[in-house]
Structures are given as C-alpha cells and as structure tokens.
Amino acid sequence: MTYDVLVVGGGAAGLTAAAYAARAGRSVALFEQQERLGGLVQSVEREGFVFDMGLRAIENAGIVLPMLDELGLQLDFVRSPVSIGIEDQVIRVDSEASLEDYRDLLVRFYPDSATDVDRIMALITRIMRDMDVLYGIDNPLFKDVLRDRAYLFGTLLPWLFRFVATIGRINRMAGPVEALLDDLTDDGGLKSIIGQHFFKGTPAFFAMSYFSVYLDYRYPRGGTAALMQLLEGFVRERGVDVRVERPIVALDPEARTVTDRNGEVWRYRQLIWCADLKTLYRAIDAAAIADPGLVRAVTARRDELEGCSGSDSVLSLFLSVDEAPEVFRAVSEGHLFYSPDARGLGDLHTSGLASLLERHVDGALPVEPVKAFLDVFFARTTYEVSIPVLKDPALAPAGKTGLIVSCLFDYGLTRRVREAGWYAEFTAHCADAMTAALAGRLYPGLSGKVVARFMTTPVTLEARTGNSDGAIVGWAFDGAHMPAVRQMQRVARSVLTPIPAVLQAGQWAYSPAGVPMAFLTGKLAADRALKGLGR
Numbered sequence: 001m002t003y004d005v006l007v008v009g010g011g012a013a014g015l016t017a018a019a020y021a022a023r024a025g026r027s028v029a030l031f032e033q034q035e036r037l038g039g040l041v042q043s044v045e046r047e048g049f050v051f052d053m054g055l056r057a058i059e060n061a062g063i064v065l066p067m068l069d070e071l072g073l074q075l076d077f078v079r080s081p082v083s084i085g086i087e088d089q090v091i092r093v094d095s096e097a098s099l100e101d102y103r104d105l106l107v108r109f110y111p112d113s114a115t116d117v118d119r120i121m122a123l124i125t126r127i128m129r130d131m132d133v134l135y136g137i138d139n140p141l142f143k144d145v146l147r148d149r150a151y152l153f154g155t156l157l158p159w160l161f162r163f164v165a166t167i168g169r170i171n172r173m174a175g176p177v178e179a180l181l182d183d184l185t186d187d188g189g190l191k192s193i194i195g196q197h198f199f200k201g202t203p204a205f206f207a208m209s210y211f212s213v214y215l216d217y218r219y220p221r222g223g224t225a226a227l228m229q230l231l232e233g234f235v236r237e238r239g240v241d242v243r244v245e246r247p248i249v250a251l252d253p254e255a256r257t258v259t260d261r262n263g264e265v266w267r268y269r270q271l272i273w274c275a276d277l278k279t280l281y282r283a284i285d286a287a288a289i290a291d292p293g294l295v296r297a298v299t300a301r302r303d304e305l306e307g308c309s310g311s312d313s314v315l316s317l318f319l320s321v322d323e324a325p326e327v328f329r330a331v332s333e334g335h336l337f338y339s340p341d342a343r344g345l346g347d348l349h350t351s352g353l354a355s356l357l358e359r360h361v362d363g364a365l366p367v368e369p370v371k372a373f374l375d376v377f378f379a380r381t382t383y384e385v386s387i388p389v390l391k392d393p394a395l396a397p398a399g400k401t402g403l404i405v406s407c408l409f410d411y412g413l414t415r416r417v418r419e420a421g422w423y424a425e426f427t428a429h430c431a432d433a434m435t436a437a438l439a440g441r442l443y444p445g446l447s448g449k450v451v452a453r454f455m456t457t458p459v460t461l462e463a464r465t466g467n468s469d470g471a472i473v474g475w476a477f478d479g480a481h482m483p484a485v486r487q488m489q490r491v492a493r494s495v496l497t498p499i500p501a502v503l504q505a506g507q508w509a510y511s512p513a514g515v516p517m518a519f520l521t522g523k524l525a526a527d528r529a530l531k532g533l534g535r
C-alpha cells in the first residue's frame with residue numbers, strides 16, 4: 001500500500017501532522033515506536049495518583065487554542081497558576097502585578113543588588129510587552145485568513161506592523177542568557193537563581209520571557225496527556241492508519257519506502273519525520289543511493305547532525321504522599337519553581353561538573369565524588385514542582401497528594417554512572433537528596449510521608465523516545481552550531497530537508513522548541529506535504 005502521507009513519530013508534532021494531512025482527506029499512516037502515542041507528553045496513573053511524565057502545564061502561545069479550534073476539538077482546561085519560591089519564601093504569580101512581588105522577593109535575598117534587580121525587572125517588563133505582540137493574536141497559520149475578513153483586517157494586518165518592529169528586538173536577544181545576566185549584575189547568587197532554571201545557553205529573549213509564560217499556563221483536566229489523547233482520537237476517527245510499536249529503521253529516499261523493525265516495507269508519496277533527526281539520517285543507506293547529488297546532500301546533513309548534541313535533559317521524581325492537598329496549597333500554587341538555597345549553583349553544574357567528569361575520564365565513574373557532587377547540586381539547584389491534585393482534584397486519592405519534582409540534569413553524568421554499574425544506587429541517592437531539599441524549608445516532614453516513589457532520568461528518556469542525549473527540546477543551545485531554524489520569520493523553512501518528499505517537524509526542526517512549536521511545525525509540514533501531493 002502507498003500512503004499519501006506517512007508520519008514517523010507519534011508525539012505532539014507527529015499527531016499534528018497526521019491530523020492535518022487526514023483532515024485534507026489524504027491516506028495517512030502514523031508510525032510510533034512505543035506502545036503509546038504522545039511522545040514526551042504522557043500521564044500515568046499509579047494507585048490512584050496521576051503523574052504527568054512530560055510537561056506540567058501547557059502554554060497557549062497563540063497556537064494551542066487556535067489549533068484545537070480549527071480542528072473542531074474541545075479540551076477542558078483549568079488555570080495552572082505558578083508560584084516562585086526561594087528557601088522559605090514563596091510568592092504567587094497571578095497577574096503582571098506579581099512582578100513587583102518577584103522583585104521584592106529577590107531584593108530580600110540580594111539586598112546589595114537591588115539596583116541590578118530593578119534593571120532585570122525593567123528588562124522582563126519590556127519583554128512582556130514584546131510577548132504580548134509575539135503571542136498576542138491567534139497564530140495566522142491556524143486561521144482561514146482569506147475568508148475570515150474580520151481576523152484579516154481587524155487583527156492580523158494591524159498586528160503585522162507591531163510584529164515587524166518587535167521581531168528585530170527579539171532577534172537581537174538571541175545570545176545566551178548567561179551573557180545577558182553577566183551584563184546586568186555581578187551578584188553570583190542572583191545570576192544563578194535567575195539563570196540556572198534554563199537550559200545552558202538558552203537564548204536570552206526566550207529565557208527572560210518566562211514570566212509571561214507563567215501567566216499563560218493552563219492545565220488539561222485529567223492530566224497533560226489529555227491533549228495528546230484528544231489528537232489521537234481525532235486521527236483515529238479520520239482513518240489514520242496508526243501503527244504503534246513499529247519503529248522505522250530504514251528509509252530508501254529513491255524508492256520512497258520505509259522499513260519498520262518487523263522488516264515490513266511501506267511506501268509513501270510524502271514523508272514527515274517527527275522524531276530525532278539523527279535517527280532519520282542513520283536510517284538511510286547512502287551507499288545504496290544512485291543520485292550522486294542526493295548522496296552528497298544526505299551525507300553532509302548526517303555528518304552535520306552527528307556533530308551536534310541534544311539539549312539538557314531532566315531528572316524527575318514522582319512522589320505519592322500521605323498528606324492532604326490543603327497542606328501543599330497552603331505553601332504554593334500547584335506549579336512551583338523552587339530554589340532551596342539562594343546561593344544557587346554557581347558554576348557547579350557547568351565547569352564543576354565538567355572537571356569531575358574529566359578527572360575520571362579513563363575508568364568507571366567512582367561513587368563517592370559523584371555523590372558529593374550530587375549532594376551540593378540537589379541542595380542548590382532549582383526545581384519545578386507540579387502538584388496535579390491542586391489543579392484537578394480527581395488526580396489523587398482522597399486526602400493524599402502526588403508531587404512531581406524535576407530539575408535539569410546532565411545526560412553525560414547519568415550515562416557514565418550507568419556504565420559504571422551503580423545506576424540503581426545513583427537514582428536512590430538522587431531521590432533522597434531531592435526529597436531532602438524540599439523537606440528542608442518547604443514541606444517539613446515530607447520524607448516520612450512518602451508512600452511510593454519512582455523516577456525518570458536522562459537515560460530513561462532517551463530509551464523511551466529515541467531522543468539523543470535524553471533531550472526534551474531538541475538541539476543544545478550551547479553547541480558550536482545550531483542545525484535548526486531559530487528565527488520565527490523563517491519558521492516555514494524549518495520543515496524542509498535535502499531529501500525529496502521528506503519533511504521534518506517537532507523539537508529537532510525549530511529551536512527553541514516545546515509543545516506549541518511542535519504543533520506549529522507539524523502543521524507546516526502537513527501543509528507542505530499536501531502541496532507536494534498536488535490536487
């Protein structure tokens with residue numbers, strides 16, 4: 001059978017691409033290597049506790065709601081308010097006015113740097129205005145611009161002028177957040193507390209726009225995976241041939257076929273690759289290609305990508321706690337960014353970690369120095385804490401609370417520990433240290449009330465998704481080279497590959513990535529594929 005559109009990877013991007021291709025009446029197949037669709041966006045149920053394994057809430061970004069609307073889908077969202085905490089102090093972020101509370105919080109911890117704090121707040125305020133423009137309207141990609149005259153003349157055209165003025169400012173802030181903070185303050189603690197929550201080398205605009213993102217978060221009732229299940233229902237209803245547990249292992253770009261792990265060969269007219277891009281180029285046997293131009297193009301792109309790394313990964317601890325939700329509600333909202341120590345990490349997670357790994361480069365990574373590193377790291381890093389039951393009361397057994405505690409974490413360290421043979425001991429140590437960091441000043445007595453726990457690490461994320469280095473937002477920001485489009489005005493080009501009839505979408509196609517950009521690129525790739533098919 002030949003499919004008009006064959007999609008590889010059933011995450012946010014793949015589901016979107018399949019949905020739009022099927023909506024256009026084309027024959028579509030969706031291949032996913034795992035037994036479940038959703039990719040990184042999963043929610044699991046354990047003894048009545050629902051845990052989100054991927055993102056903890058969803059930002060609309062002018063994309064998610066218009067897309068659902070265009071597809072005729074409805075999802076029951078609840079608000080997902082955010083709190084920010086340092087040591088024993090927590091503020092709630094419920095409006096732009098909360099920026100003043102954030103300022104006061106920082107000044108309490110860094111009184112000698114009050115002027116720097118004000119400078120940083122002024123920058124965040126300006127960026128919030130730019131974000132109002134960037135995400136201020138429903139993205140035109142999800143609107144019928146020619147038919148919807150009110151949108152075209154009343155919204156889009158006036159917005160375009162503001163967008164052109166704004167995008168230049170955004171592009172000028174594409175440098176790393178660390179350099180921006182170096183310009184704004186010499187206070188090491190302040191720099192750490194603001195910057196350590198972001199991926200290394202995060203573009204400054206993207207990082208400093210987070211206060212706006214906090215105000216944009218919403219949570220699907222039932223868990224974040226409800227969004228993926230809605231899309232899955234759509235593609236199944238529209239007749240998409242969904243094949244789970246079928247990793248694609250080979251691609252013949254001239255015959256326009258893919259081969260799955262079972263050795264079955266599938267023909268396509270247009271292919272949309274929504275998984276790790278290194279896997280795409282590894283799946284192609286360049287020696288078997290007849291066209292020398294295509295061999296050159298495929299080999300060059302493969303070599304380029306092999307030299308790049310995935311973004312920082314994440315370590316997540318899932319705790320079932322025998323404690324009432326009210327106890328946690330008294331401390332914070334259900335989505336908390338918490339730093340247990342105002343001194344922050346400094347350079348522990350950058351040069352400190354690099355020198356630890358280098359010292360033991362020839363041989364198994366020993367237990368004690370790594371544990372010493374982990375103890376300081378977990379006492380000083382910034383955590384994202386999500387408490388699903390505070391957003392939707394159905395997500396934990398009565399009188400109990402599930403906590404999801406995560407922080408950015410190094411893939412290389414985790415892999416080396418596993419190679420050294422003490423991975424189970426490592427995860428237990430991490431879980432104890434993370435729990436202790438929260439129990440210290442935030443939730444006294446937490447450790448004694450945990451009834452069950454489990455963990456995901458960069459290596460488990462890698463194994464589950466096939467994402468290089470356990471990455472969660474595509475390519476590393478701090479690599480020598482960024483092999484993806486990174487400017488919004490060029491986003492349409494992000495889905496192109498050098499291979500005829502093969503498109504790409506998702507976190508590896510555009511940077512900075514995330515679920516909204518996975519949706520956007522999924523739709524763009526579907527549009528291109530449909531164009532490629534002709535009428």
Ligand SMILES: Cc1cc2nc3c(=O)[nH]c(=O)nc-3n(C[C@H](O)[C@H](O)[C@H](O)COP(=O)(O)OP(=O)(O)OC[C@H]3O[C@@H](n4cnc5c(N)ncnc54)[C@H](O)[C@@H]3O)c2cc1C
Pocket residue numbers: 008009010011012013014031032033034037038039040041053054055056057058059246247248249274275276279314316406464465466467472473474505506507508513514515516518
């Ligand atoms: C803890 C955590 C927190 C996050 N927080 C946020 C947030 O706050 N905001 C935000 O926007 N984003 C967040 N993200 C990131 C976001 O979830 C991802 O960027 C997004 O889901 C990527 O979607 P994707 O479809 O591009 O890729 P993925 O979700 O990785 O999907 C790729 C799919 O392809 C499949 N696959 C791989 N290889 C093959 C193959 N050979 N054949 C068939 N199938 C294959 C994989 O199994 C997977 O299902 C977070 C992620 C995590 C893990």
